[in-house]
Amino acid sequence: MSNKTPDLFPLLPFAFCLLPVAFPLLPVAFCLLPFAFCLLPFPFCLLPFAFCLLPFLAIRVFTTQIQTRL
Numbered sequence: 723m724s725n726k727t728p729d730l731f732p733l734l735p736f737a738f739c740l741l742p743v744a745f746p747l748l749p750v751a752f753c754l755l756p757f758a759f760c761l762l763p764f765p766f767c768l769l770p771f772a773f774c775l776l777p778f779l780a781i782r783v784f785t786t787q788i789q790t791r792l
Contacts, residue, residue: 752773
């Protein structure tokens with residue numbers, strides 16, 4: 723009796739080729755995720771949007787730290 727399941731190993735190189743395309747899209751996916759929280763009550767539906775601003779805040783803090791040390 724033969725196994726009829728497809729062999730996934732030949733597809734692995736194609737998956738690795740798609741990784742550079744997938745990684746830039748991850749922040750977009752995380753920023754779109756909070757729209758699911760809009761079904762929650764008012765203050766809570768705005769909280770997830772803060773997570774989209776965290777990378778920008780981290781960059782701002784990092785650059786000001788560099789400027790103060792110069």
